[in-house]
Amino acid sequence: MQNRTLEIGVGLFLLAGVLALLLLALRVSGLTLGSAEGSYRVYAHFDNIAGLTVRSKVTMAGVTIGRVTAIDLDRDSYTGRVTMLLNKEVNNLPEDSTASILTAGLLGEKYIGISVGGEEEVLTDGSVIHDTQSSLVLEDLIGKFLLNSVNKE
């Protein structure tokens, strides 16, 4: 009998441990199994992706519709190529939609915002968004401002 309660205790402990690991995986890290199935891939080239990272969110009208899965340099055009995985339910994005890199708050994370274009053709798996707006780099802005004030004098 004493052995039985002991075994029940150990069983509960093991279950709690496995459950904790599962919780960490699903709830905390937001791991989704087979996420590639319900989504499609879209590319965008930016002159400057400064601050955007893999796993950043992709939003439209403030609603998250996907995430960034890869960032690499396009050797031919010297631009940053961002690969996005978009939700399959949002499959009616016009081909001339604009992708811009935005900042959440003053010091917050960077994310991609997509604004709708007007064309009939829609983005499909493997399409490229041509109309892009790069990240706002504070140093560039200050540099331009200083140059302007010098030119005026």
Added chain:
Amino acid sequence: MRRTSVLERIRLFGRAGIDVLATLGRSVLFLLHSLLGRTATGNGFQLLVKQLYSVGVMSLAIIVVSGIFIGMVLSLQGYSILSQYGSEQAVGQMVALTLLRELGPVVTALLFAGRAGSALTAEIGNMKSTEQLSSLAMIGVDPLKYIVAPRLWAGFISMPLLAAIFSVVGIWGGAMVAIDWLGVYEGSFWANMQSSVSFREDVLNGVIKSVVFAFVVTWIAVFQGYDCEPTSEGISKATTRTVVYASLAVLGLDFILTALMFGDF
């Protein structure tokens, strides 16, 4: 006071070095013997369950309570710093990353060394001093397989699970403080956490860390008990050594592992 010659000093130094190496060698042989080798006596599974209970289940209370408090403190501290930059929503991400990467595995290992490690050392040391180990050997039962191996396995299995429980409870405590008390918006708390925590980079690396710590802490605890001088004083010294060595080993290894995992080189 007698002056010792230079040669004598070198000899003493050499002897100390040999002692350290000999202990290391003994502990490795001890580990290999108890984990490998196939002369199990009695029901191995039954023995393991008993040890899992005393090592793992009995440590649950201290792990859960300290997890909750550490999570709540992290949340409070993080909030007061982050609110200066107007980004209180990042509290969730901060709490989760701190717990998963560092505090979960490390604090669990330290508590485990104090709670279960010292008990293991004292128990085995006492068995040795009352000659239970040699009696076992005399009736043909290998004490390494019968006494030591189940304790080693129990430690290896239970510590990663305890670390996971610690992190979950800590995140829950942090969420409670941040959402219900400090008024961080619940949605952004969890969303920020989920978008910044990655399974492979953070959760899995934390688990790897705690597996390594489990291995080291249990090994040190059991070996110190087995290798202690069989007197009351010897047992007390061995127990102290277990806690000190295990804590130092955990902190040192943590630095190395963190450098390897997150150091980007």
